[in-house]
Amino acid sequence: MSKRGRTINSQSRALVVKLAEYFERESVNGGPLLPVTQVQDRVAEALGIGKKTIRNILKEKYGPSGTEENVLHTPKRRKKSKPVTGIETFDAHAIRNHVYAYYTRSEYPTRVSFLREMNKITSWDSVIFIDETWLNSNHTVPQSWTDDTKASCSKVPMGKGGRLIICHAGSAGGGFVNDALLAFESKSTKEYHEEMDANKFTDWFTNLLTNLPEQCIIIMDNASYHSVQIDKAPNQAHKKADLVAWLQRQGVEADVNMLKAELLRQVKENKPAKLKYRVDELALQHGHRVIRTPPYHCQYNAIEMIWAQVKGYAARHNTKPPFSTNKMMTFLKEACASVKKEDWVKVVEKTRKIIKEDYDRDVNIDNFIENEIIIFTGDDSSSSDFGSSSEENN
Template sequence: MCSGTQENKLRTPKKKRQPRRVTSKDNFDVDAIRRHVYDYYLRKEIPILKKLVTSLRDSELFRGQKSSLAKVLKDSGFSYKKADKRKILMERHDVAMARCNFLSNAKRIEDWSNVIFTDETWSNAYHTVTKNWTDDTAASTGSVPMGKGERLIICYAGSSKGFVSDALLAFKSQKTVEYHEEMNAEVYEQWFEDMLQLLEEPSIILMDNASYHSRQVDKMPSQINKKQDIIDWLNRHGENVDNSMLILQLLNILKTKKRFSKRYVIDEMASKYGHRVIRIPPYHCQYNAIELIWAQVKGYAARHNTSPPFTANKMMDLLKNACAQVSTENWADVVQKTKNIIITDWERHLAFDNLEDQEFIINVSERSSSDDDDETSSDY
């Protein structure tokens, strides 16, 4: 029988396909949507869902419905607030402030050749290209098994000069749910200190706020801590307290320490070796140039993972080969692109400050009573 005949076609009988809700967007798509929202404010227009869905479709940035867009926006740090009895889209205050602080620091960088970008990612043993030309027959069907297979976790750092030599960390995950369970503070801090010693000159290190990047030195306790831990911490910080005091009294004293400056293990480790850490704000991975390098690395691994064996060891070799294929020019290009994005976003902040009429822009706290309203309301 000839391949390609009707009888030889691969089909799933009587399977009713459900319409897919478009809520999955990669980080760079989300950034494009965020900038689209900002443009509404620069034009002094109110960004409501009904208008956003239409303009995003016209710009080919989003093709889903209002409910899907609402979820994407909320997951990107936006919420909707009420102003003059009309719901409008506002960015969370804490996210906006984190971005403003980051941009204020980043714009002062004079030598971008000494900026180190670091991040972690993962890949599965069955990772391969997701689309290819096929006529739905067995003859044009790949041999990669169904599912994901074993998982690898990788961590690296690089600059416009390329990857930091000998700084690759890659290991096989023993869990299948969440790779952050194994890339913890202990593992990351040991890798980070080793990487710092490989840097040839003082550098600025850009990283996100993952929990294992952010272990605090002498962290301020809270009500979940033991009473004695709170007493010990307060005594170390100039308060004369003892066990005769009630826990509520101790917690009230803690409130007076809210301006206590957080110190991070990673930051102090970097300072010891003559380097400085700048933290990227939440939901803004476009400020981390290594994200584009990861796309190149994982794309290479996927295109070459087409035949057995589909194992973690083979994927490890593919990832190492993929990293070796990343050139200095590739790194220089993505660093320049990242620098341009940072400069553009800072200029956007300046443009907001210079708006003469801001009567529809309101200051909001991180949460609002309107947060519990129906986010897919037709008015929104």
């Protein structure tokens, strides 16, 4: 039994032994085997546990911000799933029919229209890529060495620290757009997309438009704050007065004495075929056009590869305490300045090739489907099409 009357299991006892042996080695060494600032390294070395495991346990305990006090739980052992190396003929046929069904019902993937629009572009230098990302104040390289001894490695901070929310825009024609960097410190531990709101993005986007050359194509994802609709049609959740007001703005006669079901039917019948978005209209006023990437297709936005370059620069320079958002803000600005036009040219060309390859693949699949699937619409056509030669000769 422990001092407090709690039984220490065999696994915990083994860790105690390892810890005692590590301290004994330090005693023989006459001092720490690793710098005292290398907390995670020392814990991993002393307990014989991988550093990744140490990081995961600390993250569970202290949360992403490094300031929480969570209760630790023993994770369930997961069974390793066997890799799928083959598939039964029946299953393959079922999958094939499921894919074919999208085409027979004309439910084409949403990315097709995007790929088609992008393949019409003749000058990729005028394509502006927009995106948001984040950067933590503790973002650094795993270890930084100044000589051949362990004592010289720099401190790797625990937790993620504070967080910067970042928004920027750039192109192959001019690199990052001048005065377009937006960066601010996060005030919560929410997902970074939730830190940006429509008003903040619209203000930034309005300023961006004044710094763009003429007739640009602007690429962005379909985040909610990118896609605020103009006079959005109401739905079941709205009150009758809201439904009536919207219908009257569309020039449709309606009043609150009508049933809600009637009003909703009127709304459905009078919805515009094409939705209008606030930022799209702003862009059109300046002679630009917005194209949104399909959901979960970040590979079509070239700035994603630029973010990797920016974060790599920040990590390589953020190697000494104090680790703060103010210091990271400095590294962020330096990192953006270090990205050259040539870097943008490379990533945009790579993105263009990905889009071209995916478009060609979709066209080839469509041609294959066209040749493989026969759709019969008449009642008698099937019997005549499949009649025997003897019947044809009679």
